[in-house]
Amino acid sequence: MTDETLAGRLCAVGTPGLSTALRRRGYHDVVVEGVRPLTPGQRFAGPARTLRFVPFRPDLFAERGGGFNPQKQAFDTVGAGEVLVIEARGLPETGTLGDILALRARHRGAAGVVSDGGVRDTEAVVATGLPVFANGSHPSVLGRRHVPWETGVVIACGGVAVAPGDFVVADADGVLVVPAAIVTEVLAEAERDEGRDAWIAARVAEGEALDGLFPMNEAWRACYEAEPQRT
Ligand SMILES: O=C([O-])CC(=O)C(=O)O
Numbered sequence: 001m002t003d004e005t006l007a008g009r010l011c012a013v014g015t016p017g018l019s020t021a022l023r024r025r026g027y028h029d030v031v032v033e034g035v036r037p038l039t040p041g042q043r044f045a046g047p048a049r050t051l052r053f054v055p056f057r058p059d060l061f062a063e064r065g066g067g068f069n070p071q072k073q074a075f076d077t078v079g080a081g082e083v084l085v086i087e088a089r090g091l092p093e094t095g096t097l098g099d100i101l102a103l104r105a106r107h108r109g110a111a112g113v114v115s116d117g118g119v120r121d122t123e124a125v126v127a128t129g130l131p132v133f134a135n136g137s138h139p140s141v142l143g144r145r146h147v148p149w150e151t152g153v154v155i156a157c158g159g160v161a162v163a164p165g166d167f168v169v170a171d172a173d174g175v176l177v178v179p180a181a182i183v184t185e186v187l188a189e190a191e192r193d194e195g196r197d198a199w200i201a202a203r204v205a206e207g208e209a210l211d212g213l214f215p216m217n218e219a220w221r222a223c224y225e226a227e228p229q230r231t
């Protein structure tokens with residue numbers, strides 16, 4: 001399966017079903033906490049590109065903070081379909097990207113950005129059309145709190161470890177990280193479960209009671225399995 005097909009299916013199945021399949025495998029801390037979409041209703045999925053900020057220190061900022069720093073490098077090299085994930089220690093009180101960087105990511109074809117820090121130039125970032133999930137807006141530049149330190153390493157974003165190449169899925173329920181090694185099995189299981197839940201939802205919409213249906217007893221299961229359209 002290509003990354004594009006995988007991303008489309010992950011997006012379609014959604015974060016709730018994926019989160020259940022991950023929990024069954026012992027992955028309990030895979031939801032990026034504290035982030036919200038700048039524009040409600042946006043959803044995306046794709047492999048992660050990572051960028052890490054460390055706490056501000058004048059000497060370290062002098063070493064790496066200026067010029068074509070790791071933040072600029074990340075936005076200048078993010079690939080088509082990729083999700084740029086930023087570690088900013090959950091601090092909303094400074095920007096981690098603004099409209100110029102968002103425009104660059106958009107131009108590169110990035111699927112979206114997830115930052116556990118803030119966004120500046122918020123209205124202009126929204127206008128770029130690039131889907132961004134962050135934990136707030138703030139007018140300050142990153143140097144108020146951070147040094148842009150490195151790219152392409154395992155980071156912590158909103159309490160979740162994210163490795164480059166992990167799949168990131170973002171929708172109205174939140175942002176979920178699926179380790180690359182198990183993404184296809186987790187997807188298949190989530191699709192199966194969501195298909196079953198959609199069938200149950202259709203029965204509930206018709207007026208059926210929950211007792212025996214959700215979860216399904218043997219009688220309802222037999223009914224479900226007899227449906228010709230079910231695969
Ligand atoms: O200065 C920054 O960190 C980002 C910024 O304003 C932009 O991308 O427009």
Ligand SMILES: [Mg+2]
Nearest residue numbers: 098099100121
């Ligand atoms: Mg700006």
